[in-house]
Amino acid sequence: xxxxxxxxxxxxxxxxxxxxxxxxxxxxxxxxxxxxxxxxxxxxxxxxxxxxxxxxxxxxxxxxxxxxxxxxxxxxxxxxxxxxxxxxxxxxxxxxxxxxxxxxxxxxxxxxxxxxxxxxxxxxxxxxxxxxxxxxxxxxxxxxxxxxxxxxxxxxxxxxxxxxxxxxxxxxxxxxxxxxxxxxxxxxxxxxxxxxxxxxxxxxxxxxxxxxxxxxxxxxxxxxxxxxxxxxxxxxxxxxxxxxxxxxxxxxxxxxxxxxxxxxxxxxxxxxxxxxxxxxxxxxxxxxxxxxxxxxxxxxxxxxxxxxxxxxxxxxxxxxxxxxxxxxxxxxxxxxxxxxxxxxxxxxxxxxxxxxxxxxxxxxxxxxxxxxxxxxxxxxxxxxxxxxxxxxxxxxxxxxxxxxxxxxxxxxxxxxxxxxxxxxxxxxxxxxxxxxxxxx
Amino acid sequence: xxxxxxxxxxxxxxxxxxxxxxxxxxxxxxxxxxxxxxxxxxxxxxxxxxxxxxxxxxxxxxxxxxxxxxxxxxxxxxxxxxxxxxxxxxxxxxxxxxxxxxxxxxxxxxxxxxxxxxxxxxxxxxxxxxxxxxxxxxxxxxxxxxxxxxxxxxxxxxxxxxxxxxxxxxxxxxxxxxxxxxxxxxxxxxxxxxxxxxxxxxxxxxxxxxxxxxxxxxxxxxxxxxxxxxxxxxxxxxxxxxxxxxxxxxxxxxxxxxxxxxxxxxxxxxxxxxxxxxxxxxxxxxxxxxxxxxxxxxxxxxxxxxxxxxxxxxxxxxxxxxxxxxxxxxxxxxxxxxxxxxxxxxxxxxxxxxxxxxxxxxxxxxxxxxxxxxxxxxxxxxxxxxxxxxxxxxxxxxxxxxxxxxxxxxxxxxxxxxxxxxxxxxxxxxxxxxxxxxxx
Numbered sequence: 111x112x113x114x115x116x117x118x119x120x121x122x123x124x125x126x127x128x129x130x131x132x133x134x135x136x137x138x139x140x141x142x143x144x145x146x147x148x149x150x151x152x153x154x155x156x157x158x159x160x161x162x163x164x165x166x167x168x169x170x171x172x173x174x175x176x177x178x179x180x181x182x183x184x185x186x187x188x189x190x191x192x193x194x195x196x197x198x199x200x201x202x203x204x205x206x207x208x209x210x211x212x213x214x215x216x217x218x219x220x221x222x223x224x225x226x227x228x229x230x231x232x233x234x235x236x237x238x239x240x241x242x243x244x245x246x247x248x249x250x251x252x253x254x255x256x257x258x259x260x261x262x263x264x265x266x267x268x269x270x271x272x273x274x275x276x277x278x279x280x281x282x283x284x285x286x287x288x289x290x291x292x293x294x295x296x297x298x299x300x301x302x303x304x305x306x307x308x309x310x311x312x313x314x315x316x317x318x319x320x321x322x323x324x325x326x327x328x329x330x331x332x333x334x335x336x337x338x339x340x341x342x343x344x345x346x347x348x349x350x351x352x353x354x355x356x357x358x359x360x361x362x363x364x365x366x367x368x369x370x371x372x373x374x375x376x377x378x379x380x381x382x383x384x385x386x387x388x389x390x391x392x393x394x395x396x397x398x399x400x401x402x403x404x405x406x407x408x409x410x411x412x413x414x415x416x417x418x419x420x421x422x423x424x425x426x427x428x429x430x431x432x433x434x435x436x437x438x439x440x441x442x443x444x445x446x447x448x449x450x451x452x453x454x455x456x457x458x459x460x461x462x463x464x465x466x467x468x469x470x471x472x473x474x475x476x477x478x479x480x481x482x483x484x485x486x487x488x489x490x491x492x493x494x495x496x497x498x499x500x501x502x503x504x505x506x507x508x509x510x511x512x513x514x515x516x517x518x519x520x521x522x523x524x525x526x527x528x529x530x531x532x533x534x535x536x537x538x539x540x541x542x543x544x545x546x547x548x549x550x
Numbered sequence: 551x552x553x554x555x556x557x558x559x560x561x562x563x564x565x566x567x568x569x570x571x572x573x574x575x576x577x578x579x580x581x582x583x584x585x586x587x588x589x590x591x592x593x594x595x596x597x598x599x600x601x602x603x604x605x606x607x608x609x610x611x612x613x614x615x616x617x618x619x620x621x622x623x624x625x626x627x628x629x630x631x632x633x634x635x636x637x638x639x640x641x642x643x644x645x646x647x648x649x650x651x652x653x654x655x656x657x658x659x660x661x662x663x664x665x666x667x668x669x670x671x672x673x674x675x676x677x678x679x680x681x682x683x684x685x686x687x688x689x690x691x692x693x694x695x696x697x698x699x700x701x702x703x704x705x706x707x708x709x710x711x712x713x714x715x716x717x718x719x720x721x722x723x724x725x726x727x728x729x730x731x732x733x734x735x736x737x738x739x740x741x742x743x744x745x746x747x748x749x750x751x752x753x754x755x756x757x758x759x760x761x762x763x764x765x766x767x768x769x770x771x772x773x774x775x776x777x778x779x780x781x782x783x784x785x786x787x788x789x790x791x792x793x794x795x796x797x798x799x800x801x802x803x804x805x806x807x808x809x810x811x812x813x814x815x816x817x818x819x820x821x822x823x824x825x826x827x828x829x830x831x832x833x834x835x836x837x838x839x840x841x842x843x844x845x846x847x848x849x850x851x852x853x854x855x856x857x858x859x860x861x862x863x864x865x866x867x868x869x870x871x872x873x874x875x876x877x878x879x880x881x882x883x884x885x886x887x888x889x890x891x892x893x894x895x896x897x898x899x900x901x902x903x904x905x906x907x908x909x910x911x912x913x914x915x916x917x918x919x920x921x922x923x924x925x926x927x928x929x930x931x932x933x934x935x936x937x938x939x940x941x942x943x944x945x946x947x948x949x950x951x952x953x954x955x956x957x958x959x960x961x962x963x964x965x966x967x968x969x970x971x972x973x974x975x976x977x978x979x980x981x982x983x984x985x986x987x988x989x990x
Contacts, residue, residue, distance in 0.1 A: 142651045171652040172623065173663065179619040180662065183612065211582045212611035218805070218833070218856060221661020222620065223613065266832040269809035269841065365658070369709035392706040393658070394861040396836060397868055401709070416658060418858075421834040428837055 145171035163237025180226035220418035231444030236524035247480035255280035298515030302330030327514035330358035336366030358385035399431035415465035439474035467498035504532035585611035603677025620666035660858035671884030676964035687920035695720030738955035742770030767954035770798035776806030798825035839871035855905035879914035907938035944972035
């Protein structure tokens with residue numbers, strides 16, 4: 111088998127779940143008892159270089175098996191492909207998956223099938239980066255503007271962003287690229303922490319974790335809101351008192367409200383000066399977000415972790431509905447669609463502040479934000495990546511936070527590889543963590 | 551086992567596919583080679599009355615197994631429930647499925663998981679209607695306005711439609727209900743036919759099928775467009791010549807265009823007087839549809855078969871993006887969410903003209919339109935149900951078309967029961983139709 115003849119020989123999937131609901135980690139107004147889970151993919155090749163591509167869709171427990179079944183449905187598009195030609199044209203690969211004329215019916219471009227595509231596309235990017243010996247952010251930043259444009263599917267975007275406009279954005283960012291990469295390696299990328307603010311935590315724990323966040327150097331924290339207005343007022347004021355006036359405090363309603371309720375609730379919380387209000391209503395409601403944004407200004411609206419695809423992001427930008435765009439690494443169709451989203455945000459001059467947490471999402475999104483800084487927006491202004499101190503110990507190349515900033519990863523790949531032992535232990539329902547599980 | 555103790559004892563699923571791609575039935579600009587398929591559900595009870603509830607999600611082939619896996623994931627919400635109490639409160643049942651705090655992550659309220667909920671919810675409505683000895687449209691029309699409102703989930707709708715407004719719409723329609731039901735039984739409900747217009751058909755077949763449609767009494771047909779402008783112009787003019795000026799000719803682009811292309815393409819076809827243009831762009835693009843509608847008026851825009859949920863329909867209405875709302879029986883979460891959509895359409899005074907075809911969709915949507923006529927909008931004006939002459943022979947209570955109109959069904963149930971022999975024969979991959987399949 112020569113290198114030129116190497117192919118993709120297997121797409122291995124597994125259902126991996128962590129029993130996080132026991133401690134109410136991750137509890138919010140809509141997600142009461144998540145068990146953070148990964149529908150996990152390993153791409154195997156015949157190249158003989160020992161490199162595997164790792165990726166996953168993130169879910170919160172039940173239904174992770176459905177997510178695995180969706181990834182399995184993509185196997186015929188992957189196995190048997192020539193390795194190098196596929197890695198050289200990941201734009202074509204991504205478009206092949208998205209435009210399968212029968213599978214497309216299950217979305218189109220949304221939900222279970224789209225998240226499955228994200229897992230596979232991200233695994234291929236991990237493989238490519240490992241083979242090229244670069245962390246993904248660096249690999250992407252080293253592409254030419256023309257190569258980046260080739261990765262994007264502009265279908266349904268051209269009324270807001272044409273290939274020529276995308277190219278111009280990327281060319282504008284060519285100046286200073288090397289300096290920004292050096293700055294990134296030296297100083298890292300700003301982070302904020304959601305760890306203090308889960309709804310399931312009592313006031314004592316909230317206070318303690320706020321103090322720790324400030325001590326650890328974070329200049330922004332986030333609190334979950336939306337279940338009870340009096341509780342929200344008290345918790346927000348408590349956090350403000352502990353953190354002082356200079357720490358940004360974002361609030362996150364996790365889609366709890368209708369438009370009218372959102373507006374009145376946010377106005378009640380406005381005196382505590384929230385930095386943004388996140389997911390005030392349905393992630394599908396572009397016009398609703400726009401109405402809320404107009405009504406609660408100067409409080410800023412943020413959303414994105416449940417936004418289904420680039421077409422919805424396009425509209426949120428067109429409608430001036432958001433002041434922060436919170437992309438997710440594994441809900442839209444992976445790296446390629448997220449490049450389109452970064453370009454859209456740059457076009458509309460809206461900062462991208464990715465959603466993270468869960469399991470492995472911090473590991474993934476850091477690469478996207480760092481690519482954005484070096485090669486797309488060229489800016490750190492109002493930009494920060496969510497950080498939650500959960501489950502990183504299960505990853506081979508876990509995120510590193512120093513003084514409230516993400517340290518730029520230098521190991522080759524997408525930081526997406528979960529340790530083999532962690533995968534074995536947490537396989538559902540037959541891994542030892544689950545066969546011995548006593549319930550929450 | 552007394553009737554009061556009866557429970558739901560099993561949720562049986564199966565993967566049923568028809569090799570329709572062989573004849574290019576159903577071919578359009580985005581769906582080149584569909585194999586019409588059903589992820590099929592049978593609800594079994596311990597009631598001893600021999601009634602089963604039948605429902606299904608419709609797909610076009612690959613991925614139907616993923617759809618079945620999603621229905622299987624709902625089983626714990628269904629099996630073991632008390633039968634009568636569940637059927638008496640199908641609003642609660644539907645909301646339980648939609649708001650499972652872990653499964654919700656896979657949508658929320660869109661794609662594979664949402665279609666799975668539609669299959670289960672529709673099966674429960676079929677069961678209820680069979681047990682009450684009524685066709686579903688009649689069962690729904692016999693409910694009080696208060697009972698209908700109780701079936702709806704108003705979350706994310708109240709900025710456009712409150713429960714009180716919904717109640718007022720339903721109370722307004724109380725007058726004349728009996729007369730409209732009698733009219734329906736006597737005259738049926740208007741239909742239009744898509745059978746002549748598939749892209750895979752040549753001009754001779756198009757001409758012949760247009761003549762047959764007019765001869766059969768249809769006053770509206772639909773042609774697929776969007777692959778080639780010259781072909782579209784020729785085919786549309788051919789159909790206009792064959793049908794004459796009095797037959798409405800709708801055109802359907804199946805999401806083929808970006809916003810700018812849609813506008814210029816539709817303007818090119820406008821001289822042939824299309825009645826509506828359907829799915830000009832992404833079903834997620836509310837603002838895009840609105841921009842197209844403004845630019846191509848007086849040509850009217852229609853969409854809905856791929857609209858993910860009531861929140862997107864709400865926005866299409868708020869943005870004045872559509873002149874016809876094309877609900878689908880099995881993409882949103884079944885009867886309950888479609889009642890919300892009928893009420894939204896009534897509030898905005900937009901006629902509902904359901905998407906049908908595929909396998910079994912005609913059987914389902916007729917009940918929703920007939921309920922709309924009798925008890926919601928109270929009108930037939932500009933209203934018509936899609937009809938395609940495919941695969942009805944596989945159903946126990948198939949639709950009946952007379953003189954271009956749907957005959958109101960009178961058999962108990964939702965007309966959703968596929969014959970047992972058809973299900974066995976078309977089970978994928980082990981049924982005899984597939985084990986002996988020679989390819990297309």
